[in-house]
Amino acid sequence: MIRSVLGDIAPADLGVCDAHDHLFLRSPRLPGQELDSPVAATEELKAFRRVGGRSVVQWTPHGMGRRAGLLPELSRATGVRLVAATGLHQSVHYSQQLLDRLHADDLAALFVRELTEGIGESGVRAGLIKVAGGFHGLDAHARWTMTAAAEAHHATGAPIAVHLELGTGALDVLDLLCGDCDVPPHRVVLGHLNRSPDLTGHLQAAESGAYLALDGPSRSHHATDWRMPDAMRSLADAGFGDRLLLGGDTTTAGAQSVHGGPGMPHLLRRVRPRLGLAVGEELVEQILTVNPGRAFGVDWDRDLGSPHPVLH
Numbered sequence: 001m002i003r004s005v006l007g008d009i010a011p012a013d014l015g016v017c018d019a020h021d022h023l024f025l026r027s028p029r030l031p032g033q034e035l036d037s038p039v040a041a042t043e044e045l046k047a048f049r050r051v052g053g054r055s056v057v058q059w060t061p062h063g064m065g066r067r068a069g070l071l072p073e074l075s076r077a078t079g080v081r082l083v084a085a086t087g088l089h090q091s092v093h094y095s096q097q098l099l100d101r102l103h104a105d106d107l108a109a110l111f112v113r114e115l116t117e118g119i120g121e122s123g124v125r126a127g128l129i130k131v132a133g134g135f136h137g138l139d140a141h142a143r144w145t146m147t148a149a150a151e152a153h154h155a156t157g158a159p160i161a162v163h164l165e166l167g168t169g170a171l172d173v174l175d176l177l178c179g180d181c182d183v184p185p186h187r188v189v190l191g192h193l194n195r196s197p198d199l200t201g202h203l204q205a206a207e208s209g210a211y212l213a214l215d216g217p218s219r220s221h222h223a224t225d226w227r228m229p230d231a232m233r234s235l236a237d238a239g240f241g242d243r244l245l246l247g248g249d250t251t252t253a254g255a256q257s258v259h260g261g262p263g264m265p266h267l268l269r270r271v272r273p274r275l276g277l278a279v280g281e282e283l284v285e286q287i288l289t290v291n292p293g294r295a296f297g298v299d300w301d302r303d304l305g306s307p308h309p310v311l312h
């Protein structure tokens with residue numbers, strides 16, 4: 001089942017899914033560009049639905065302005081299913097005060113609580129754990145958050161979605177999560193891989209069995225966006241079509257379609273037919289519908305409380 005903000009749903013009910021995006025996001029690194037308007041989020045989801053979109057997986061983690069309490073009403077009002085995230089981004093996205101507080105606490109227990117009981121007082125449960133690597137490496141913060149994410153995965157079965165900085169460091173992430181921490185590779189979703197367009201590196205990551213979430217266009221990654229269809233074709237040709245996901249990754253207000261940017265609708269209006277030319281429409285449909293159901297589907301009841309050893 002997929003843990004949506006309105007409750008658990010069958011993977012087949014996801015429909016056409018934007019597998020990596022943001023409705024709300026706040027970071028000291030993006031001053032003045034916060035995604036924090038419920039009106040804009042509503043309009044963005046309506047625009048996405050008008051072009052055939054049915055679900056959005058929101059990768060905004062703990063402490064970055066998720067507005068979890070608003071998500072159920074947004075989902076009801078727009079008819080778009082939403083999945084929320086727990087987890088933690090890179091340290092640069094947080095105040096030292098918040099990091100100190102989290103260090104004094106049990107981070108894995110916080111993730112588990114947000115997955116099984118709810119985010120804060122909202123009652124809205126997260127359906128995935130989002131963490132982040134660094135540029136060609138993992139600092140102490142990344143290792144701390146990924147180890148906690150692995151522990152929360154073992155307690156719940158939740159998938160772990162990873163921000164790869166500029167698309168780099170995938171093998172280091174896999175070594176830590178799947179090697180040291182014993183997370184099954186098919187429970188890991190690697191994001192932004194196409195932003196480092198080394199097609200051989202993509203194949204190495206895919207061979208692990210992890211899911212690969214490629215991104216739609218964005219202004220800050222314009223230099224590599226045009227290579228994404230070819231990256232997808234090379235992965236499909238190598239037999240990894242069932243491991244591919246696609247997301248818009250809208251991270252700033254200016255990138256939303258309601259403010260004149262490409263936003264969520266662009267993924268279906270323009271990226272979908274363009275990818276069809278690269279890998280065929282049938283595979284694009286699978287990437288938008290079937291694959292997200294597999295990547296984010298969890299047997300929550302069976303996995304809850306599994307006797308896997310706790311990692312400390």
Ligand SMILES: [Zn+2]
Pocket residue numbers: 020021022059249251
């Ligand atoms: Zn993102």
